[in-house]
Amino acid sequence: MRIADARQGDVERAAELGATLNLWTARADEELERALELGCDTITVDDPAWAFALMAQRIAV
Numbered sequence: 721m722r723i724a725d726a727r728q729g730d731v732e733r734a735a736e737l738g739a740t741l742n743l744w745t746a747r748a749d750e751e752l753e754r755a756l757e758l759g760c761d762t763i764t765v766d767d768p769a770w771a772f773a774l775m776a777q778r779i780a781v
Contacts, residue, residue: 723751723763731758749774 734741744764746752755763765771
């Protein structure tokens, strides 16, 4: 599911159904933050090193 289209209800419904929800494609800080805040199972990114660095900063704060 596209990050821009995803809603909290979509994440909750997927969990209820036992489905894995992947959001795609995070290319900007705001998109990655939104996907993380929604609590999806996986996130597709173009640059994994960038995503890991941003997630590490988020954890450190």
